[in-house]
Amino acid sequence: MKRLFLFGVVAFIAAACSTTKNLHSKEFVQTQQELTEKLTQISKAASFNGFGVALVNDKEVLYQNGFGIANVETSAKYTENTVQNIASISKTVIGLAVLKAQELGKLNLDDPANKYLPFTVSNPAYPEVPITIRHLVTHTSSIVDTEEYLSRNLVLRDTVNLVHNLNIDVSPTRFNPPSAKTSLEDFLKNLLDTDGEWYSREGFSKSKPGSMYEYSNVGASLAALVVEKATGTTYDEFTSQYILRPLEMHSSGWSFNAIDFSSYSPTYQDKQTPYPCYSLIGYPDGGLLTTSSDMSKYILELMKGYLGNGTILTKQSYKEYFTPQLAAENFTNRSTSEYSDEYNMGITMGFGSTGNFGHTGGDPGMSSVIWFYKDKRMGRYFIVNTDWNTESSGKDQKAIYDLLHEFYVKLNSLSKTTK
Template sequence: MKNISSVVCIFLIILSPAQGNRSKEFTKIQNELTDRLTKISKTTSFNGFGVALVNDKDILYQNGFGIANVDTHQKYDEHTVQNIASVSKTLIGIALLKAQELGKLTLDDPVNQYLPFHVTNPYYPDIPITIRQLATHTSSLTDNDSYLKNTIVLKDDSNLDSDLKIDISPTKFNPPTAKVSIEEFLKNVLVENGKWYSKENFTDKKPGAVFNYSNIGATLAALVIEKATGTTYAEFTTKYILKPLKMNHSGWSFNTIDFSKYTRTFINKTTAYPYYSLNTYPDGGLLTTSDDMSKYISELIKGYFGKGTILSKESFKEYFTPQLKEENFVERSNSEYSDEYNMGITMGFGSTGNFGHTGGDPGMNSVIWFFKDKKMGRFLIVNTDWDNKASGKDQKAIYDLLDEYFIKLDKLSRL
């Protein structure tokens, strides 16, 4: 789920197996960065964080710092598993384009061509919603209470009475019995006479007209992939994204990852949230590690420069092409690091033309961001709620170090 507040980003640093033949100087610089990030980790406002740093050629650095579990003193490292929230949506765009390459769909098809139920904006019943509109957040679907109050589900009921009372507004925790498939969830929200249906689940803007960030729309795109390909979204993305990139410690549910490596997420430095998952898992539920994310962001930046492996050059070009115009925005952030100035196929663009995606859920924030002129990509994730008084300073210190050491590592990697 997208974090409404400012999104926090931090980077885990670990040496990649591909870096075994690095020069002594390269390893020395990596170790210097590790030492300095370790020092920062001892005073941060969050318990644990991870980072990854790449250029268009290689993985330069990855690691993890701090604590994954305060009770057991489990360390947060590059193999620590964590949900990455809305950064997960970037896989939806890759999956849509792969399905298009396979001849299963085209982006401008109406979604109702594939769905087992009918989705129509009640204010514009004659205007079809298309797959491209879902991918660019212009579908007119919106995240009202029916979505917000029903998507987050507790992993178990061991402390159900107290866990259900935890305030995570505007969302809320639901008992394990509330777990449903994405098809059932979407039918309940988007189909007239559905359990949670309301006209307010749609904006009064016609489909395709106005950008409105929509988690429910992203999940609907994943359901279209399921119906067009005849396989679940989890299976499709595992086959065409996770396995080819050797993201072997990543998955979409607790039973697909090593749960002993999973981090707690925290309200503050001492209090953990209960474990949870998402009914709408494609919009924010990827469970992964900094090690695996380094492989993913490395592939994305290679794809941007025409050297990707999981999509064709043409598909990557479309993925990274801004799709919207000025008239598609009611309000538009000009912040350098906003990922909502423009949209590719689920990849966001800032006002400078750099691109990436941010995410936030209870007890965590994440970001991937790419600087096209520097040919630099970085990943940052934290496992604790953002402290507006302190975390910004910690974030800047980490970013400054990553920027400083990218210059050194990038230069050495090209020798």
Template structure:
């Protein structure tokens, strides 16, 4: 009888392995179909290169890159091409702050002045403290004024410096490499009453906590609070608690943290590259990463939403994904299904349907992560060329339509495993 049972088990194992092999072969086939169709689209897009990723709540379904990363020398854009992702970077701020809270280093509702070496006070409401939660939900009353716009974008090197300084990247501008400073220096200059760039318009006249007002300065201040509370630099903290656990091995916050030979140029148009640049306020938009690494990040966020994340507790993820604001917190509320500013979690944005994500844009690039909760679908798209208002939207829709179509096929196959 034992021999019979072993024989039956052996046969079942062979059948199972053959079924798995067939499913894997079918998955690869469908992925190749998607690659072929996206490759065809890439030959006629208004942007030189783009990266994509697609996940469900269990698996990475697809990640790839298409088109051109650099012109001289000509280099293809692939899933390992490194690019800055702009404000999508802010989604890490929320995770980092909640991890610091788990570690007992801070609490969301703590006043920021409890941690800072300089005072941050709204001059119109000096009696009302600014809190960490307000920074992460963009309700702190801190405003991205001219001082921020003029001083945050910094060129990587001095090659052709005079010409590069005059490139129009309104409303921001390029600064020479010598303008590179730490986030603490930058924020001291902008937010401290004794700071050399301080002006009252760095605050709105609204009370802290009263109105939503998207603020890059506020987001970066949350990162500085984390530094002071934990005794670790923001880039070191996020590497230890986010990038390394997720094996995002090709990602970092500085040029020397990534493989620069795989770094894409960003482009004014398909013929003209921008010079390489970084941000003094790097936590608000400076993550350098790949489509392959972003697929790992999207998968973790999707798992976290459904209570199965690995880098935060279930309780922390619940806070992260809880819409924090009410109608009275908005003056001009965006009701678009795909806007990330209908409501805010802890740096994660929500659309009017309850789907969530974040968008980003800097000179020569646009990025978006978006999660469809009912379909359990996460989608990423990044491009390395300035948005052409006439045609880029059509290119984006064509890519999205393909990703949506193939998600259904890939999702079904992944769930058979």
């Protein structure tokens, strides 16, 4: 217990230094410390091993930190520099990449995707209706995730305990051996081209392209492949050049080779049992590896972009990114929950029924969310490294969210940018 408390103090010092850069008042720093102490207390009894958080207003990072355990085997602590896969929050990068490619004159949102692809993709029920890039990034392409996608997308990093790991239940997905790894292009071609090895008419809904919202991981990754083909640059390099490096997200990347693996947190089935290390073939739709520190920079940029002050896209592009694209007739079962990110869609950015926006993510052993409160000008990041416990994780999450909201008000009022 003493070691965990010491971690909280050390983590606070690191967070205070990186967040304030000695520009804030003593009261501001003391408020950060109070938040750290309260979150440390939650971490001691939380249902997940480790978690990371970040808070921003529209001008600066107010708080970033990590709590609990990153690695049970080594007893490594979860800090703001712990690396994790953020799952489907990664899709928000696809929208930025598409709009950056459009700014560069390489594509247009309303172009047919087939204009850039080396294979043909069409809904067999509507072969004459082109699937556009806009359809892909608003989840209205009529492309749906099949069992072939779900069963082939996750690939193990190594062959250690291979037989056991291949049989771990991660339904509806499953783990595949390293030998199953293939390129993004080949993966999507096999799923979507009529000559593809895993092609099925069930890979497309009965809806006309552009008409109905149907969340699609495959469609999102296809948009990333369009960026590759339109720009002549791999998606990971394009996004690194135009998004990650400009935002100084130096601890982030799309593969284990691109990050400091010594800072990587395994994900866990429960608080004792780790999952094997895995990656995604369709990595654009869920494979960004990053830290709470880097994500604080990312959500700060998105908050600024929403208000017309972003740096990686023009005001016009950000306006498109944050404009709800769909109407009631585009939905069959429309969630009206305040915190759902599927009430409407921007360009890969989800909107709740109140107009607040963000994106959630989930893969074996982890859950993540970014969420923005437009009237408060507040951005929040939260990630855990352990499977969700339906009895207790929601309570832990609420306690953390309540603290973040409470201390956002305090920190924002004390922020050097609000003076």
